[in-house]
Amino acid sequence: MLKTNCPICDAQVTLPKNTEESEIISCPECHTRLVVANLKGTFATLEEAPKVEEDWGE
Amino acid sequence: MITIGLLHSTIRGDEKLIIEAAKKRGTQIKLIDVREEIFNRKTYRCDFDVALERCVSTVKGMHATYFYESLNIPVINNSSVTSICEDKFVTSLILQKAHVSTPDFAMVFNADQAQQAIKQLGGFPVVIKPPLGSWGRLLAKINDIDALETILEHKDVLGSPHQKSFYLQKYIKKPGRDIRSFVIDSITICAIYRDSPHWITNTARGGVATNCPVTKELSSLSKKASDAVGGGVLSMDVFETEDGLQINEINHTTEFKNSERPTGVSISGAIVDYCIKVAKNL
Numbered sequence: 001m002l003k004t005n006c007p008i009c010d011a012q013v014t015l016p017k018n019t020e021e022s023e024i025i026s027c028p029e030c031h032t033r034l035v036v037a038n039l040k041g042t043f044a045t046l047e048e049a050p051k052v053e054e055d056w057g058e
Numbered sequence: 059m060i061t062i063g064l065l066h067s068t069i070r071g072d073e074k075l076i077i078e079a080a081k082k083r084g085t086q087i088k089l090i091d092v093r094e095e096i097f098n099r100k101t102y103r104c105d106f107d108v109a110l111e112r113c114v115s116t117v118k119g120m121h122a123t124y125f126y127e128s129l130n131i132p133v134i135n136n137s138s139v140t141s142i143c144e145d146k147f148v149t150s151l152i153l154q155k156a157h158v159s160t161p162d163f164a165m166v167f168n169a170d171q172a173q174q175a176i177k178q179l180g181g182f183p184v185v186i187k188p189p190l191g192s193w194g195r196l197l198a199k200i201n202d203i204d205a206l207e208t209i210l211e212h213k214d215v216l217g218s219p220h221q222k223s224f225y226l227q228k229y230i231k232k233p234g235r236d237i238r239s240f241v242i243d244s245i246t247i248c249a250i251y252r253d254s255p256h257w258i259t260n261t262a263r264g265g266v267a268t269n270c271p272v273t274k275e276l277s278s279l280s281k282k283a284s285d286a287v288g289g290g291v292l293s294m295d296v297f298e299t300e301d302g303l304q305i306n307e308i309n310h311t312t313e314f315k316n317s318e319r320p321t322g323v324s325i326s327g328a329i330v331d332y333c334i335k336v337a338k339n340l
Contacts, residue, residue, distance in 0.1 A: 020069045022089075022091050058310075
């Protein structure tokens with residue numbers, strides 16, 4: 001388990017072991033969509049996830 | 059050992075399931091964030107056997123697909139399939155030409171033609187959709203001429219060039235749900251109902267997924283649609299109508315994370331197995 005902080009509300013966010021870089025998560029407190037921007041060993045940083053764009057989808 | 063290059067621009071729950079399924083099979087996955095790559099044929103070094111395109115951005119996914127194919131790396135889905143399925147109008151054309159049951163549709167570029175096309179489609183209501191787009195975004199059910207004029211004016215003034223091509227589709231009254239079938243390598247492996255009181259039933263818009271039995275009719279229609287666009291890893295959005303099942307749209311980077319639990323089928327596992335099969339057929 002990795003612990004880091006939400007860049008919006010500074011709440012502590014716990015990342016499970018199998019977290020991947022670029023993974024989208026939600027802040028447990030402010031519910032902002034976040035992206036795991038960097039993941040190196042026991043160090044992780046989060047950024048606000050990009051807004052949905054016109055060509056996004058499946 | 060086979061290595062799958064998983065092309066992505068974010069890791070969603072779907073990609074996590076694919077990564078897990080590959081691990082279970084002892085297959086290596088290389089995560090490739092296409093936003094970090096430099097697609098230069100003269101300098102690029104490719105160290106995987108097959109690419110699985112899972113980009114959330116259709117445009118970036120399309121360019122990445124063309125790039126890896128130029129290096130003779132097979133991409134799932136290939137550029138031909140993707141270029142058809144990314145555009146609702148092109149998909150409808152291919153389906154209709156292949157005699158796959160699908161709602162009536164037309165494409166127009168201005169309001170006068172839109173009125174005539176709606177008459178040809180049997181009158182209001184109709185659905186207008188951007189040819190490119192997903193998750194039910196910017197779909198509009200148009201009930202009368204006033205709404206038509208308003209929507210088209212807004213699109214004309216505010217829209218990007220894609221929004222100024224008006225794809226019109228006959229409105230199909232659904233029984234509070236539609237069907238999504240998953241077709242891999244021409245086999246319909248499972249399906250879900252997407253229940254919603256709203257006429258837009260996408261799970262991204264709150265539709266609830268439950269298991270849908272794969273009937274002979276559903277399996278046959280889904281296979282026919284898959285074959286018409288070139289096959290691969292696809293999902294079909296299917297309407298239940300008085301005249302039988304109809305294919306509405308085809309998804310080429312399908313989301314499935316909400317479908318494995320109700321169906322009990324490992325869609326991620328089937329995707330990985332198909333990647334391995336394609337890699338071995340090199």
